[in-house]
Amino acid sequence: MSSATTPSSSHGHLWSVDEHLEDILSTVHPLDPIELQLLDAQGCVLVEDVTVPVSLPPFDNSSMDGYAVRVADVAGASEEFPAVLTVIGDVAAGQSEQPTVRPGQAARIMTGAPLPPGAEAVVPVEWTDGGLGAGPVSTMTAHSAAPEGASGEVRVHRAAQERAHVRARGSDVKAGDRALSAGTVLGPPQISLLAAIGRGTVRVRPRPRVVVVSTGSELVQPGEPLAQGQIYDSNSFALTAAARDAGAIAYRVGAVADDAETLRSTIEDQLIRADLVVTTGGVSVGAYDVVKEALSAIGDPDDEDGIGAGGGVEFRKLAMQPGKPQGFGSIGPDHTPLLALPGNPVSSYVSFELFVRPAIRSLMGLPAGQVHRPQVRAKLTADKALTSPAGRRQFLRGAHDPATGTVTPVGGAGSHLVAALAHADALIVVPEATTSVEPGTQVDVVLLS
Amino acid sequence: MSSATTPSSSHGHLWSVDEHLEDILSTVHPLDPIELQLLDAQGCVLVEDVTVPVSLPPFDNSSMDGYAVRVADVAGASEEFPAVLTVIGDVAAGQSEQPTVRPGQAARIMTGAPLPPGAEAVVPVEWTDGGLGAGPVSTMTAHSAAPEGASGEVRVHRAAQERAHVRARGSDVKAGDRALSAGTVLGPPQISLLAAIGRGTVRVRPRPRVVVVSTGSELVQPGEPLAQGQIYDSNSFALTAAARDAGAIAYRVGAVADDAETLRSTIEDQLIRADLVVTTGGVSVGAYDVVKEALSAIGDPDDEDGIGAGGGVEFRKLAMQPGKPQGFGSIGPDHTPLLALPGNPVSSYVSFELFVRPAIRSLMGLPAGQVHRPQVRAKLTADKALTSPAGRRQFLRGAHDPATGTVTPVGGAGSHLVAALAHADALIVVPEATTSVEPGTQVDVVLLS
Incomplete structure (x- = not known):
């Protein structure tokens, strides 16, 4: 893993989306199997x-409710000239002992019950008088109401071929x-x-256990009043829901204030139930970027048991928009993988889709075709050309219409447009070298649902 | 509801798949909403x-880590001729008090922090000397390591337009x-x-709570030894998993022996946690069809509080294969809907897909387009023509290939081929009037995943 060799940060290099993803997928291995x-x-x-x-099935059994018979006994039978057989008992499903069917005899048999010894075929009850001595019946009488149905005589109105209405042992x-x-x-x-x-x-x-921690002193729990300068914590909710949707067991820890020591001890506490840790916020170039501050020192060889024992977390700049600042590495004695996403809600959500979801699905051991969201080509429908910064892979929120093979941008490029995200079902991908995409152009689209 | 007017059974009429489904969907209403x-x-x-x-956002805030400035103070600034401003403090996210930026001053500001009074734009830290007095920097120094960064002077190397790097209040x-x-x-x-x-x-x-009960004296819990004439209970597992997959909270009660009184009291006990009851087995024309026996008497006006208080359960024959015998109605004082499926594993699974899944999704209040599995047309790929009984809608297990738009049958038509079901991802629909389908024909396909 590259983060082991480059301890804390690499300011110079701009990582491509693919390089970052490859680093993650080459590091995150499927969880050890368990018996469940x-x-x-x-x-x-x-x-x-x-x-x-x-x-x-483990034994030859009847596929119908009817009578188990010997083929010779019902040869040539018709409603006018029925074969009259002596009913020697019932064969119900789950009954351990079966009567032997001898010449001139029939056993009343239920769907799924074993074909009794001597019987060669089953005649459905609808082809008999049901033992009532009148015309054809459509049903048996319930044993509890009329136990005499398991004895007496039955008139069979049709012949049966050998093995008729018998499901053979091992046929499934x-x-x-x-x-x-x-x-x-x-x-x-x-x-x-x-x-x-x-x-x-x-x-x-097993399903991976994913611990989600958002960071930011400005974050308030939804439902509580907002003071000046505060906003609601949405990332811990969104990413917990998204991790579950990806197949994980997700734990929402909630928002931690911008204090490195608190964050470090919070994450250390959570390691016991984490196969993967996801943080949001605090990864950029500010003076209070707490995730960077708390996790840059990971990989300390003297801290064998604590959070510091991991391979280290590297903070990077990616050639993408949104989602430029990202952190990835491993922490703690089990080298638990950690993805540090940017704090902006749309940036963190797009980063989740591109990096965390594949990591979760790799931990699950899913086949390659199910690790990533499906990607299709679609025709861009828009009023004007899309613009994108050179050298960045841009991911725009879009609405995809599979019927027409088109995709339409939803909202603008601003990375804070969480409202637009809630009405999108796809990401429109604008490659690094493209700075403008005309309406009508075929574009790559990541399908989100 | 038709079952209310036709108390227990209607032997004569053969119901179409659509009639049965319509009866279910016109009876099952969305659950009452709750605050979650x-x-x-x-x-x-x-x-x-x-x-x-x-x-x-609830307030104008910075989209970058940088310096909040007045536009006039940085007009014409360049690396050669920087604007030198006095740093009056930090504005971090979540900080309730902001300093006022007066002429000649700047506040160091973090992404997401409120634009302080007096400031008109944000200059990214990369366009400044970061207060260090040397060339351009790529990052701020952490406040915890270098608190002096919140004071002193900063050299700004570029001009800024009004509102540059400011996200406006209400822009999302x-x-x-x-x-x-x-x-x-x-x-x-x-x-x-x-x-x-x-x-x-x-x-x-809320998610509907679905109680799954399988019936049959022959059923043994997987993992236990099989005696003569016994098989493993698979339906209660399959349908519990399928109900969850449809969005329900599913409770697997397991297998109940073919005894009407036991079944009746088991279901009555479960009603407390059921928005929908699903049974398998015991719905056909045999002498031990316990579900039919136990539930045919439902709708008794004298049993106001017990299971007998419902609208009644009607047992029907459907013009379909597999899945001909079906029961539907409501039971208990709350008129809890109940679907009684046939006991054969493939019949019960196909019946679940066609009838129970739409019922669950109707209880959830999902939009019409999400109640049913998606259906597509595909070209039949097969060695020989498919045969199907006249007057029955047949559902065959198939493997669908969206890339080629083809579908291939998996296993045979036998309703006990649970192994084939495990390798299928679609149901091939053969209409009632069709008795043979040639390879190459376009057929309707229900997509199962």
Whole structure:
């Protein structure tokens, strides 16, 4: 990691967006796997190849409610000339003992129940008189109301081919088959399959725990009154929500005042529950940039157990707008990765999308195609040309219309336009070398939802 | 609601998929709104128009770390002939008192800090000597390390236009503006805006609480040994995960044996935490179809407080495959909606996607476009024609490739192929009137992820 070799800051070099991202992704590795209960593993990445231990279905069973019969006994049966069979009992799902069906006999059988010995096919109840001695029925009588349905005689109105309405053992999956491969993301259908083959727990990479700390003596908790010169803390809320949305378990620590010692001890306290720390604010060139001040000394070889034991945090200038000042490195005895984002709400949100979200999704071990937001090309719809500073990659808030393949800027380029962000669903990317983009031009668009 | 007028069952009529869905959606209404803490409202639908109480930013403030100056004092300044100004102090963000900048003076100012009285523009620190008396600097010295930076003299190397690097009060949103409209789904950027304008809580429709109960005496909890005739309960896991994925708070009750009294009392117990009850199994025409047996008597006017007080549950046959037998109605004193799905894992999962997911999303109050899974047209890629029974809408598991606009069937039509489901990401829809679909035909596809 470059930050280990360049202790605190590199004022000269302007990092490209790609260089900064590459540094992050080459440093942040997938979390160690743990065994989780099936429902706790939802959304997580499987780290084992799962083999089917027992074939599904585990036994031949009926796909209908009806009667289990021998084929010869119902050959040529019709409503006019029914086959009359003796009902020897019920075969319900979950019943451990089955009666043997001998010539001239039938067992009343329920969907999913094992095909009893001797039976070769199932005749649906709708093709019989249901044991009532009259015409065809549409349903069985409930056993609880009419237990006599499990005995007596049944008239079968149609013939049945061998194995008709029988689901064969192993017809879904066979013992020894690969059910799911390592790397699969566990959604509801995968959880369904794992449960069906009897897996109560599964080995996955856990969701990363992300601690979000905003900094700034001007920040007030929403809902409280604002004094002169104060603003509301929005970053800790926005980034906690965004971290959850990315798949993390997110902890909002809230706003810390611009005091290096307080910030340092706050972060040190939080390390116990952090796989990733995200801060906002205090990373620029001011005299009160507390994150920079508190974390520049990280990497102290004498501080083996505290926050200072990490690889160090490097503060950089990026060739991007918004989001020029950024910090990245690792802190504490476990070298917990830390991303220090700028404090402006739009800058921090765009930085989250570009850098923190991929870091979270890398910690989850997601496949490469799911680490980043999808990117598409779209035609710029705008009243006038977009302008962008030379040498900076600009990210403008936009509204993308997939139906027409167009994107329209929302709000201006100002990095404080949090209102515009709330009405955007995409970022329009203006490359470093481009200073003006005419309406009608094809542009790169990062889709945010 | 039709189930109120047709108490328990309607054997004759075959319901279309659309009729059943319409009956559900006309019955299930959005939950009553509640006031939630901002982060608890993530993913929820706003029910109020939110107005901006105070303009953002709430005061003119600096967009750079630099010096707040009077325009006339820096007119014509250059590196060779700098303007030399007396530094009267620091203006940091969150500081309540600001010094007044008089002619010949400058205040050192931090990003986000209020523009002090008298100042007309901000000069970035990079355009000054930072008070050090040498050439241009790239950063301020930290106040904690060098408090003298807040006094002394600064050399300014460039002129500044009025309001340069000043973000005007109200330039983001103005007091009285509409911030967000009722009906907005609250994602991270909307939470950011709400926090920024000081909203600590917000009025939204809560996430629905969904209770999932599977039924079947053959069902064993995954991880436990299987005896003869038993299978693992997968439905309660799959549907709990799917309900969460749809936006609900889902409670997995697990498997209940095929005993009507036990099932009835289990569901009655759960009503206290249910906005919607989903059962699987026991809805067909067998003699042990416990859900049907337990819930057919609902709607008893004498049972005012118990489960029997609801509008009634109707059991139907639907013109679809898989998923023919379905139950829908309401139970208990609050007329809690209940969907009774078939027990086969693929049938129950497809039924969930078609009926339960829209019900959950209707309870959330989501806009019409977000209630259903997206549906697209795609070209069928297959070795041979798909066959489908006449008069049934068939839903086949498929893999959709958006790049080529094609869809390929995964596994067969058998409703027990849970393994195929785990490798599908779409449902191929074969309409009622179609019995065969040739490869190359355009088909409707429901996208599952």
